[in-house]
Amino acid sequence: MSAPANPIPARLAEGYRGFRHTRFRRERDHYARLAESGQQPNTLMIACVDSRVAPEVVFDADPGEMLVVRNVANLVPPYQPDAGYHGTSAAIEFAVRQLLVRHIVVCGHASCGGINAFRQNSLNGVDAAHGDFVARWMDMIAPATRLALTCDGVDPLQDQTAMERAAIRQSLANLRTFPWLAARERGGELSLHGLWFDVADGSLCVLDEATGGFSPLEDPLGDPLTP
Amino acid sequence: MSAPANPIPARLAEGYRGFRHTRFRRERDHYARLAESGQQPNTLMIACVDSRVAPEVVFDADPGEMLVVRNVANLVPPYQPDAGYHGTSAAIEFAVRQLLVRHIVVCGHASCGGINAFRQNSLNGVDAAHGDFVARWMDMIAPATRLALTCDGVDPLQDQTAMERAAIRQSLANLRTFPWLAARERGGELSLHGLWFDVADGSLCVLDEATGGFSPLEDPLGDPLTP
């Protein structure tokens, strides 16, 4: 089923030209090498589709450094090798078993629409069959409500941040249901990390899995005053 | 199931600090507004997990401009609203029905590992049950081989670029199997686009759906010579 051709949005064309004349020009040799020798990223980043939280921007990543899977609410489903299409799981398999990444980072963020949708649905009694896909996808984090109650003493259905963080912890737990992933972690070849980024003030918090708590990545400079 | 805490990889910490002191500092007000008023991206970008093809970099996108879903080989599965977890479909639903994006761009690229895996498996008779998820995920594009034969006259199993481009065309067709998406497109509220990015030389080709062919986004400057 075809449709009439549409010109590429002008904003994309402009941004692409800007990229060609600045970053690509500057890094041309690096791109050429990457094309020839293939990618060997060190890290798999699991992030949200949110337009405000692009991993390459927040971490100033260069081409070739990180494999990035992005879905609604940066979730990792539990290991389920059946006949269905499992996009996030396929990305994890590709990263861990083929590219042999050394790190997996689950990067959540503040004001996550998917997490908010889950909370609203739960509070309003809307079930997972609502709509076609989002509610069912977000229902994956129902077990995380119990994780939040345990660690934070906060009812996550009432607290957006607590729910976002509980979901990150659950995603790490779900990563470990992948047997070949857990094996590499036990063997010291793979490390898992949880992060939470606050769009409003640009702060980044790191999960300490021993306690289940998140604390800010220390910036010794604090916020410099304009003299 | 917990694991010992791991410090965030030094490279990520460094990149984040760089971001805080440069881009975030410069765009602080913009981030604050986005946090407060929410995101209103104009475009949904469907791209690959590949570490060399970050949409925000290639299109010099600003925070708030594009929702980005990334999976292996930038695929769109056919509409299948069952009880399973469908991450890409959930992202599409979120973008189209909630955020009301005006454009969806399927952005493929050269040297795609997922596409290459599909071709190798097909040529070597490896079935979709190989491994846990990747082969099954990539099997989604089996119908695309017929699309390629029709349009290009090339056997896509022998030609990486032809297969990448056929998969882009199929993804656009699969987008149109989502009834509420097709309805918005018919109503003139949504446009679909296919792009293919060549990592080696930074060129970008645009799909003309009328012909099924891809042609370079014209750069009137050509490649300037260094005087």
Place this chain on the structure above:
Amino acid sequence: MSAPANPIPARLAEGYRGFRHTRFRRERDHYARLAESGQQPNTLMIACVDSRVAPEVVFDADPGEMLVVRNVANLVPPYQPDAGYHGTSAAIEFAVRQLLVRHIVVCGHASCGGINAFRQNSLNGVDAAHGDFVARWMDMIAPATRLALTCDGVDPLQDQTAMERAAIRQSLANLRTFPWLAARERGGELSLHGLWFDVADGSLCVLDEATGGFSPLEDPLGDPLTP
């Protein structure tokens, strides 16, 4: 005569750290090579001290590409090899006779404070002895008023842009009073250029020395509309 130590302004420390973690990290090898083999810039840029018109930003220049001299109103004094200290002339000599640049660009701009000061002083009858240095320095462009009248038919003392452009033309003429510079130009080894940048809308105009007029550097894309 010493003074108590002052900490480097916080804003500079922050910006430097940002640079270290982003651009310098990315271009480290290039900086190392430049340190070892020395600089071989292709171009000498003569620009204003103005905080809004940094050549490396406006032309997205990389380290090693352009030698940059910046003074009030991007002026070039006439050739005067006496016993005085002549900073701009020394920079020109260094660029042309030692580094053998192929291009010299005089880059003026809109709303230039130095040019405005000259016009105000002329209109108000303030002589060049006013203050210590600025009025005397700007008095260098008095001959340019006649150039403006010839080319534009406008009284430059009434028209900021006309005066800015006349001063650019005069600076090019003054460059040619340097005998070894004029010789290289005649020999085809050196080209001179005049540019005028409008801070307000980011446009760039190029001098056509044959006519004395400035016209916009053509941007075939025009200003893209947001779809």
Place this chain on the structure above:
Amino acid sequence: MSAPANPIPARLAEGYRGFRHTRFRRERDHYARLAESGQQPNTLMIACVDSRVAPEVVFDADPGEMLVVRNVANLVPPYQPDAGYHGTSAAIEFAVRQLLVRHIVVCGHASCGGINAFRQNSLNGVDAAHGDFVARWMDMIAPATRLALTCDGVDPLQDQTAMERAAIRQSLANLRTFPWLAARERGGELSLHGLWFDVADGSLCVLDEATGGFSPLEDPLGDPLTP
């Protein structure tokens, strides 16, 4: 005296287009405000013409933040309000008396060609009349050799870094020969700073005027290891 028109070098045209489509697009409102309300930079930066040490790059400066004068070897001549053209002095007057900057930074660097020329000339007995301007300009730092011997115990004519740093200290001393500048410093409205940037490793050293010594701007992160 005119010359045939020359097209702007392709590399500059490309860089300008890149700037228009990326940074200018992103900061358009800021540039418009700066054009309308004028500049109010906080800092005057005195830097070298060297193509490897652009202050806006090293300090990630935004438009409007710093006035920048650049000459050979980032020198400040002694106060000499005679009838000659004094470009650097005019820039200092403009910055201090008109724009009321709060900070002046003399930013030197490693492998400075001007400093090296001075040392070679001194060692080889070439007098300041050699060439037209550079040798005479650099002769300004002859008194600095005595400063170096006092502070570092090193013969600066034998040591490039010692000479570069001695010249920075002398430039600060020369700044204080400007009476209206010294008055503002005594009144607490102006601070002076000396910096030295090493192109090879990107390090930045800060002058402690109390001791005359330079020490690295502390980076608490050190050099992060790639995991």
